[in-house]
Amino acid sequence: MEDYAVLRMPQTINYGRHAFEKVGEESAAKGKKALIISDKVMDDLGNVSDCRGFLSKESVDSTVYLGVESEPTDIYVAEALEIFKKEQCDIVISLGGGSCIDTAKAIAVLATNGGYIGDYMGAKKLADVDPVPHIAIPTTAGTGSEATDATIIANTSNDVKMMIKQPVFMPVVAIVDPLLTMSSPKHVTAATGVDALSHAIEGYISKQSHPMTDMFALSAMKLITENIMTAYEDGENVNAREAMALGSLQAGIAFSNSSVCLVHGMSRPIGALFHVPHGYSNAMLLPAVLEFSKEASISRLADLGGIFSPEAINYTDEDAADLAVSSVKKLCLNLNIPNLSGWGIDKQEFETAAGKMSADALASGSPANNPRVPTQMEIEELYHICYAYEFTTESKVR
Missing domain, CATH: 3.40.50.1970 (Rossmann fold)
Structure with a gap:
């Protein structure tokens, strides 16, 4: 800072x-x-x-x-x-x-x-x-x-x-x-909810974060992780909807002041070329990008692990960070977030566009705020990984 x-x-x-x-x-x-x-x-x-x-x-x-x-x-x-x-x-x-x-x-x-x-x-x-x-x-x-x-x-x-x-x-x-x-259908609730979570997480792990943004990001992560499944499964639950709305607002304050990172840098080109709504493309990328970034943000992701599970207080930071990543994957699985292949994007078209997308992502500046700053080649490889990514607990990114 x-x-x-x-x-x-x-x-x-x-x-x-x-x-x-x-x-x-x-x-x-x-x-x-x-x-x-x-x-x-x-x-x-x-x-x-x-x-x-x-x-x-x-x-x-x-x-x-x-x-x-x-x-x-x-x-x-x-x-x-x-x-x-x-x-x-x-x-x-x-x-x-x-x-x-x-x-x-x-x-x-x-x-x-x-x-x-x-x-x-x-x-x-x-x-x-x-x-x-x-x-x-x-x-x-x-x-x-x-x-x-x-x-x-x-x-x-x-x-x-x-x-x-x-x-x-x-x-x-x-x-x-x-x-x-309240009128948001399940698939919109899921995509926008994970979008808000990605804002909070990236706002927290960003190199530009500071104590005030941390306060909003931590609160947002807690509100979202504790209420997103209820809002998804029971859209008429006003308490869950209220918590999600507040969490989204707080996440917006956090990332606006600390900046987003690699997820958003990679998300925008997917939206521009393949017209995937922003919330979905962020959700599709979040687990794989967290795997890529984990070793450079162990303590911060450990905090997220503790939000997902109070038991993580007894874990090492590395184990708690692993829990955070696996919990985000499980959340995307439970919310039926599709991968890029499942969205219907043609594989050949996507692979052909990967070079332009990685260059555009890097040029946006957002990846520079990531705990682990990627090269253009690493971003291109992440695009290939994310195309058919499965939200399981097995790690696919090195």
Whole structure:
């Protein structure tokens, strides 16, 4: 850690049951007309209508963009930004999963700073004008994007997922209401839950971690590991949903300030080239990457082993770290997380793309934060291992 550390999060966080109802009050303090970034699922569930109703009660006008159908792209950003300008909006509200939130982050910044969203990748262009206020309302317990200052947008011209991180991308308000996650089907609960767990783990083992991020990451790991199976098996269990929503939020705060590592570096190219949702690709990679990283992070993974099992207090650090890795594998198995082959990705296409993906992963910068920093060749080998990876207790990575 450096001599000092920084912790950034939204100015205001409303969390807990019925927090959604605060969107009108929060919006009225920020502007007069909101662009709601959402999707058809949220609209069909009535959540978009409810949001507009809460806004109307506080005399806030609104219009809607429902074009987010997959991982966020520069096309979605351009379409929504055009509506924002045409309708003369002054607030952005995201209502949905990480794709909606990341799209809204881009709009909030571009509305005042201009240009193409890719201009801001790698800090080539710095956003030096305050963004329009962005109120983020997640409807899954997974991405933690409501509490991060990064956005991931796919460049549709070159199939690269652009990871863009600057303080201005942080939402000004986060509203985390577990009741909005109740409609998530089992497979979404599983994928987003393991995504949140990967955020907490990577936030904890990252070379950029510090005591404040450790606090959030440890709490998140405990909340998620203790509640994910209940939320998966009984989606109507409000207590489990609430714990998962809080864990996801805390994991987002942790990794936004300490950075993600190798899992995310490898995950983005899979999403860009094969259109695997981010939560799934993280879950597919997590066990194998933990095996690869274990020897360089024994004590930190031992802490995770202790969260999975109190008995680990009597183990050596190495045995507790082994327990952590095997427990993550077992969790993925119990949650029916598929490998890349099981997702339906053609083996030849995947192997052909492995070279580009490993180069793109390394170029993203995230692998440099990993306890064991990989070479491009090691990343490429990990891709091959993960393609047909089986979530058993037998180690497959050296």
